[in-house]
Amino acid sequence: MGKPKVVLGVGGGIAAYKACELLRRLTESGHDVRAVPTASALHFVGAATWSALSGHPVSTEVWDDVHEVPHVRIGQQADLVVVAPATADLLAKAAHGLADDLLTNTLLTARCPVVFAPAMHTEMWEHPATRENVATLRRRGAIVVEPAVGRLTGVDTGKGRLPEAAEIFEVCRRALARGAAAPDLAGRRVVISAGGTREPLDPVRYLGNRSSGKQGYALARTAAARGARVTLVEANTGIPDPAGVDVVHVGTAVQLREAVLKAAADADAVVMAAAVADFRPAAYAPGKIKKRDGVEAPEITLVRNPDILAEISAERARPGQVVVGFAAETDEVLANGRDKLRRKGCDLLVVNEVGERRTFGAEENEAVVLSSDGTETPVPHGPKEALADTVWDLVAARLPA
Numbered sequence: 001m002g003k004p005k006v007v008l009g010v011g012g013g014i015a016a017y018k019a020c021e022l023l024r025r026l027t028e029s030g031h032d033v034r035a036v037p038t039a040s041a042l043h044f045v046g047a048a049t050w051s052a053l054s055g056h057p058v059s060t061e062v063w064d065d066v067h068e069v070p071h072v073r074i075g076q077q078a079d080l081v082v083v084a085p086a087t088a089d090l091l092a093k094a095a096h097g098l099a100d101d102l103l104t105n106t107l108l109t110a111r112c113p114v115v116f117a118p119a120m121h122t123e124m125w126e127h128p129a130t131r132e133n134v135a136t137l138r139r140r141g142a143i144v145v146e147p148a149v150g151r152l153t154g155v156d157t158g159k160g161r162l163p164e165a166a167e168i169f170e171v172c173r174r175a176l177a178r179g180a181a182a183p184d185l186a187g188r189r190v191v192i193s194a195g196g197t198r199e200p201l202d203p204v205r206y207l208g209n210r211s212s213g214k215q216g217y218a219l220a221r222t223a224a225a226r227g228a229r230v231t232l233v234e235a236n237t238g239i240p241d242p243a244g245v246d247v248v249h250v251g252t253a254v255q256l257r258e259a260v261l262k263a264a265a266d267a268d269a270v271v272m273a274a275a276v277a278d279f280r281p282a283a284y285a286p287g288k289i290k291k292r293d294g295v296e297a298p299e300i301t302l303v304r305n306p307d308i309l310a311e312i313s314a315e316r317a318r319p320g321q322v323v324v325g326f327a328a329e330t331d332e333v334l335a336n337g338r339d340k341l342r343r344k345g346c347d348l349l350v351v352n353e354v355g356e357r358r359t360f361g362a363e364e365n366e367a368v369v370l371s372s373d374g375t376e377t378p379v380p381h382g383p384k385e386a387l388a389d390t391v392w393d394l395v396a397a398r399l400p401a
């Protein structure tokens with residue numbers, strides 16, 4: 001089998017320079033990459049760069065090498081098309097099926113997964129025309145990653161930056177791995193909580209837990225790669241925002257509840273992967289708690305935090321909304337898991353064993369997914385993404401058509 005064929009479409013934006021890094025990552029990881037810049041992209045990075053980095057000739061128009069019918073062949077032969085940066089203009093052309101250069105022709109002839117990584121000024125990204133074009137492309141199964149937030153071309157900052165090449169590369173790798181399989185979460189909205197809440201005692205101290213957030217991020221990345229619109233509610237992970245995902249940063253259980261409930265209002269599925277503190281200090285000391293000679297250690301009174309998983313399971317924001325919980329157990333893992341599934345009222349519960357041997361923060365995981373219909377799906381030891389994909393398989397099977 002030859003190398004997977006990737007078409008890298010490059011739009012005319014300042015972020016075109018970042019696409020060089022994406023091209024290099026793709027070729028170095030064994031992909032045969034054909035760069036198809038638009039004529040405006042060549043104002044930012046010249047044809048010689050794309051040709052040298054890809055090892056292929058580069059043209060922007062359909063009139064070069066006409067005997068090879070490139071406007072049809074390049075798209076037909078591709079295993080993946082990724083457009084980075086995708087300008088507002090390119091998104092509009094793709095959404096409306098316009099084909100006035102080699103890249104837009106390629107987008108019409110491609111039958112493989114297509115990834116768009118938009119980059120533009122915030123106003124353009126937020127314009128209703130762009131919003132509708134993005135929605136159209138997603139509905140048809142394209143993966144449109146959310147732009148990153150940060151410094152834009154000039155002194156301004158906001159949403160619209162091209163995500164880092166490494167992030168876009170990850171989305172491409174996943175889309176390629178899934179191959180021609182339709183993005184089964186296209187058009188779906190999902191909410192994922194990740195990380196561990198911290199409950200402040202005073203300005204410098206908190207009660208926390210060891211959750212790394214890696215499983216929640218794996219769920220977010222895989223859902224985005226399967227076409228979902230993802231909101232990730234993140235608590236204290238320190239992990240960079242993944243491409244293609246709206247991230248809400250929170251600290252405490254109460255903040256996490258508020259953010260999850262808000263995002264869940266129009267979500268098809270909610271996955272609670274965060275480790276939420278069951279208790280928080282009853283009182284917050286506005287000044288640092290000091291030790292005093294002759295005074296015993298202070299007592300800390302705890303109060304219960306709301307159980308978010310039980311709440312969203314009991315009051316589904318939409319009919320057919322699928323709710324998934326996680327449970328870390330040290331013993332009687334399956335029996336405790338089955339009991340917890342019933343108590344929380346969720347549809348699926350991912351149960352894994354934790355203990356001294358099984359450390360938090362690992363790259364790999366092993367679990368059993370319990371379902372409210374009684375089925376149990378064991379997931380062997382492996383990358384957290386494999387577990388994430390199994391969770392989405394089970395969620396997708398439960399979503400109403």
Ligand code: CTP
Nearest residue numbers: 272274276278305306307308309325326327328
């Ligand atoms: N969870 C939640 N809100 C809480 C506590 C937990 O939504 N206040 C969610 C977690 O995100 C996870 C699931 O519930 O999906 C399992 O949490 P766990 O703490 O194991 O369940 P508990 O009911 O607290 O069970 P126990 O402490 O008895 O193990």
